[in-house]
Amino acid sequence: MFGTWKADRRLARLRAVQIDEENLEAYALGCGLLGGGGGGETRTAVLMAREAIREHGPIEVAGLGDLADDDFLMPCGLLGAPTVSLEKVPARDEGDRLVAAVQELTGRAVAALMCVEIGGSNGLFPLIWAVRRGLPVVDADGAGRAFPQLLQMSMHVTGVPVAPVVLTDERHNVVTLGGEITTHWAERLCRSTAVAFGGRACAAMFTMDAKQARRAAVTGSVSHALSLGELLVRHRTDPFGALSEKPGVVVLARGKIADVVRVTQGGFARGSAIVHGTGDDRGRMIRVEFQNENLVAIEDGQVVATTPTVICLLDDTTAEAVATEELQFGQRVAVVLLPCDDVWHSPEGLEVAGPRAFGYDIDVTRPAGVR
Amino acid sequence: MSRGPGVRVGVDVGGTNTDAVVLAADLTLLAKAKVPTTENVLDGVRDALAAAMGAAEVGPADVHHVMVSTTHATNALIRRRGLRRVAVLRIGAPATLGISVLSAWPQDVRDAVVAASEIVRGGAEVSGVPIVPLDVAAIERFARSAAGEADAFSVTGVFSPVTSEDEVIAREIIRSVAGDVPVSMSHEVGTIGLADRESASALNAALTAVTQEVVDGVAEALRTLKIAARLYVAQNDGTLMAADWAVRCPVLTIGSGPASSMRGAAYLSSLADAVVVDIGGTSTDIGVLTGGMPRSSASAIEIGGVRANFRMPDLLSLGLGGGSVVRMGPGGVVAGPDSVGGALTRSALVFGGDVPTLSDMAVARGRLTLGDPALAAAVDERLHAVLDTVDARLAESIERIQRSSVNCPVVVVGGAGGLMTEVPPGCSELIRPAHHDVANAVGAAVAMISREVDEVVPAGMDGREERLERLYQRARERTIAAGADPAGVEIAAVHETPLAYLLDPAVRIRVKAVGPLPGKAIS
Structure with missing residues (x-):
């Protein structure tokens, strides 16, 4: 765990973090950054969160240290294609059904919800469900960024059982996986269920006690996303100057997208974007390889950074994250690298989230500044 | 003498001036005219048409096509004027209940536009199959209850860009209950993204009265001049739509001004790939031509406080124009963003006025020939230096909007196009084509x-x-x-x-x- 997160965590305990109408946009901005090009756009979720906050008050964020050892946590989020949620916007009661089903399956009362991943829209949906249910959300998540599969959750890496898994849709259908099941198998069943539900499912999995979560989850994620977003809001006129001063963050280059190539290969959207430097970075050329997220950054034939480091393409004016699906020829962007949680640099972490796990035959690389 | 047949007339109804150009069937420019825009559209258009046709020596029977480029929809939205009261229907329950109808709209726009709203069951999956059966009875109830309150309807169904069936059925039901009211269907105006498309569709319904007024005004001017031509309206990708379609899809005219100017720049300069700088009286729009068409923006746009996802040209706009006021600021001399606008010929120094404008400085430096140069030469020389600042701001914006490091030409158009004379760094050349001052009307005419x-x-x-x-x-x-x-x-x-x-x-x-x-x- 690197320094800034520890500081954020101390701060979180001091001031009892809340997400309210005031800081919601900043928080979403931070979630977008941590998505590293994936995780889905946050705008729809922000609209939903704003309405939920207006009806139920601010979203309470509890530090893992503030919970009792045996407080029961429900990690949750949306599974499937973010584009589907952009159009088939979720209803209001999905979270209630997930909680009810998990409680029925386990016989235990859910004390708090948790984001399966903080990156992109999944940094927001669990908060919406929590406030509608009258529960807090914990200041932690299962990735510290966005990843495409259940295997790439810190809970899987640290050995928390995936079951019971609950999936639901807007028509009140509920699918449960409550028996003996591996994460691999659950991943396949979940993915198929999401497709059958119309491309998206609302899901809960990796339920655990707070004591377990202190070891298995990435802690401080919500306050980290908030502090990143607030940094950008505070420095509207020079967001990249502010980011580059943050320890562990590297603003690699600023420029414009000179080419985007996309292919659909084996069921996954793959592609690469070429960024030509402008201004001080004129003459530089950086290639970013992406699947659902940005995964590899290459400059002059040299690999500069790989997954699990968070590789972001941000709008060059607003510093808002640009999703891999939205990348377009001529867009003005900055390439920014953010550190990931240390769990991903462990041998078990690299096995599921390193470049080879995504089919790139290269070693994991992170620049000296990113840690 | 007759120059026809097959003559085209392009008309740009701007905030300050109404321009008209007359083009022969082979698209050569025969004549142009500039008159002040009038409150009722009709008079300005009629005068501009009459002047241009007179100069071109074409008769009413020669004119086969009339193209209009207008900023009325944009202005109506910004000023919240002339908007229809809209009944807004969403087809999407039980999905989509997480956000209310037009959730992101500012309260004042909502008050001005929304007469009633409801979410009914229906909509489609991404695959096109129904999520749940369409609730036709609920649509009928909504239409009945809103019919008295609203003078237009907007219908938005989940995944209607994939299958528009629910929206079409809803429109039929609404028409059967509420009569022949404008019904905006979201799949006709917006793209994927329910909240933004709902917004685009509702705006579209609200603006139908505005484009109707412009189209009626122009049609009336044509009748007065005994011109029996087909009427087209410029849309914001640099192409045209028939006038009746523009009445149905007014949001597609938002941003059509810069788009038409860029098409005009392409035509007048014979360049298909270039950066276009359109300098007007108050502002400058910088865009990119690719293959002769304006490059469109990658992201949703916000206009008059409302975000929507109809397409727009990719533009950088600067508060710089021929009428920009020049003054000494704390950090040196500055121009704009305030402008004397249409009052240039009364207020600017070279016309005997007392407001130093960017045009005056351009005259003093010999870039422009306008009014009495002696009056500009008398100005404090330090103010002239504002042109260096302006050149730098333009160069910076041009670098930002260019898509690659390849040097490309810059085409300068617009009424105040003469302001820019320096080739910006990273560009191969600067071209200010003949008739650059009416590029917008030309762009509409050739589209x-x-x-x-x-x-x-x-x-x-x-x-x-x-x-x-x-x-x-x-x-x-x-x-x-x-x-x-x-x-x-x-x-x-x-x-x-x-x-x-x-x-x-x-x-x-x-x-x-x-x-x-x-x-x-x-x-």
Whole structure:
């Protein structure tokens, strides 16, 4: 765990973090950054969160240290294609059904919800469900960024059982996986269920006690996303100057997208974007390889950074994250690298989230500044 | 003497001036005219047309096509004036209940526009199959209760860009209950993204009165001048739509001003790839031409406080123009963003006024010939230096909007185009073509007809050809419906974007068809 997160965590305990109408946009901005090009756009979720906050008050964020050892946590989020949620916007009661089903399956009362991943829209949906249910959300998540599969959750890496898994849709259908099941198998069943539900499912999995979560989850994620977003809001006129001063963050280059190539290969959207430097970075050329997220950054034939480091393409004016699906020829962007949680640099972490796990035959690389 | 037949007339109804250009059938420019824009549209358009046609020596019978470019919809939105009261229907329950109808609209726009709103059961999955059966009874109830309150309807169904069936059924029900009211269907104006498309569709319904007024005004001017030509309206991708389509889809005219100027710049300079700088009285728009068309923006836009996802040209706008006021600021001399606008010929120094403007400095430095140069030469020389600042700001914006490091030419157009004379760094040359001051009207006059489709389809290779062909066909049909000659319609652009995180891969495809004007027109 690197320094800034520890500081954020101390701060979180001091001031009892809340997400309210005031800081919601900043928080979403931070979630977008941590998505590293994936995780889905946050705008729809922000609209939903704003309405939920207006009806139920601010979203309470509890530090893992503030919970009792045996407080029961429900990690949750949306599974499937973010584009589907952009159009088939979720209803209001999905979270209630997930909680009810998990409680029925386990016989235990859910004390708090948790984001399966903080990156992109999944940094927001669990908060919406929590406030509608009258529960807090914990200041932690299962990735510290966005990843495409259940295997790439810190809970899987640290050995928390995936079951019971609950999936639901807007028509009140509920699918449960409550028996003996591996994460691999659950991943396949979940993915198929999401497709059958119309491309998206609302899901809960990796339920655990707070004591377990202190070891298995990435802690401080919500306050980290908030502090990143607030940094950008505070420095509207020079967001990249502010980011580059943050320890562990590297603003690699600023420029414009000179080419985007996309292919659909084996069921996954793959592609690469070429960024030509402008201004001080004129003459530089950086290639970013992406699947659902940005995964590899290459400059002059040299690999500069790989997954699990968070590789972001941000709008060059607003510093808002640009999703891999939205990348377009001529867009003005900055390439920014953010550190990931240390769990991903462990041998078990690299096995599921390193470049080879995504089919790139290269070693994991992170620049000296990113840690 | 007759110059016809097949003459085209382009009209740009701007905030300050109404420009008219007369083009022969082979698209050579015969004459141009500039008159002040009038409150009622009709008079200004009539005077500009009469002046330009008189100078070109063409008679009413020679004019076959009239193209209008207008900023009225944009202005109505910004000023919240002339907007219709809209009943806003969403088809999407039980999904979509997480956000209320027009959730992101500022309260004042909502108060001005929304007469009633409701979410009924229905909508489609990404695959096109129904999520739940459409609740026709609820639509009928809504139409009945809103009919008295609203003078237009907006209908938005989940995944209507994939299948528009629910929206079409809803419109039929509304028309059967509420009579012949304008019904905006979201799939006609917006793209994927329910909240933004709902917003675009409601705005569209609200603006139908505004474009109707402009189209009626121009039609009346044509009648007065005994011109029996087909009428077209410029849309914001640099192409045209038939006037009745513009009345149906007014949001597509938002941003058409800069788009027409860019098309005009392409035509007047004979360049297909260039950066275009359009300098008006108050502001400057900088855009990029690719293949002779304006490059469109990648992101949703916000206008008058409302965010929506109809397409727009990719532009950088600066508060700099011929009428920009020049003064000493704390950090040196500055120009704008305030401008004397249409009062240039009364307020500027070279016309004997007392406001130092950017035009005065350009005259003093010999860039422009305007008014009495002696009056500008008398100004404090330190103020002249503002032109260096302006050159630097333009150069910086041009570098930001260019798509690659390749040196490309810059085409300067607009009423105050003479301000810019220096070739910016990173550009090959600076071209200010003849008639650059009426580029907007020229752009409208030379444009073709176009429509788009935007759908999500399965990405597998099986049946891919048939799926693409079906989309091409739909784009062609829409383009013909918008006024194009069926014989000449072509597919101009296809964009495919695979969707992330789907096991069963799907791809979003945008297809654009373009066609020439019917009859004697030359493409």
